[in-house]
Amino acid sequence: MIGVDFSENHIKIVQLKNLGKGQFALEAGGIGEMPEEAFLSEDQDKLLKVSSALKKVLSEANVTVKEAVFALPEASVFFTTIDVPEVPEDKLEQVITLEARRYIPFPIKDVELDWQIIDQDKENKRLTVFIASALKKIVDKYRQLAELSGINLKVLEVQALALQRSLVPDNFEKPVLILEWGDRNLSLIVMEKGIPRFSRRLELGGRFLDKRIAKTLKVDLKKAREIKEQTNLSDLVTADLSLEKIIEKELNQLTKAIQQSIRIFNTKNKDPVEIVLLSGGGAMLNGLTDYLKSNLPEFKFHPADPWKGIEVDPSLREQLQRTATQFSVVVGLAKRMSNE
16 A cells, blocks of 8 residues: 655655554655646646656556555644534434534535544543544545546545654654644644644745745755755855854744644643654754754654654665655555555
8 A cells, every 4th residue: 555645846655564563664665746836736737747747756666556545735624623422323423513513614515524532521421522624625636636647545634643653653642742844834733642632734834944045045946945955054054144044034933833832732731742743844954953952942852753663675774764754744644554
């Protein structure tokens, strides 16, 4: 089975083999460019271009299976936990749907809704339910994309659940903040006991850093991206500007978002967040972990390592570790399919 993750700039795929006892082996993997302005586009020609790009990545990676799970883009997904009264099983879906309408930011007729019971209060006869909804038009688009690409789409999954599966051990019960820094958005998700308990999304993706660097240094976006990926935050880029100084505004926004998110969660929960995992392409920024440790010493920051517990060809280990944070979501997707 394969996991497939789409973002504004990239298409990532991973195929794993389940070795048992929580161990996996990497059978195939790859990353390709997303066609320009094609991500989430409703234009049919651009959808065909995405399909061609996906088929190219699958071919170059020598993928041997057709069954896949796709990650749903965070911008089109809403998830939360709700409390509902215990009712007979044949009434439960109706009760959950009615309660979910109060929280979902889209008209209920425009979404597909999924849910699972995660806790039961027998004394008060209440259920805690995790709900996730996605816009039908996005779901339909991904189904069409899979069909065009010759893929048997088994599951569409929320990125947060893939991140949990990829990065947090099953027996780890303390809350963890996963910071997923993508091309377009910054997502802050607190996971506890396998369930997203808090989430927040900001328009602070890697492209904002690229634009800031390009404007300051008067280079194009491609060169700006190279500078961001190859230069440490504290190293000099020009005679009088460090990379940290150039993107100081964005780094300040990042630290404030982390502080605020953890404070909001901690005020409502007895077990506080202490650990932050840095994931996504933005987390590849050289010096980011040290910067956050210095500015937020009360928390423990760690770069995400989705390859932990996965057997890989020794010749690929160094390259995979260098780009590890980019693959957190797609490895989590592939683990789901390999477990089924």
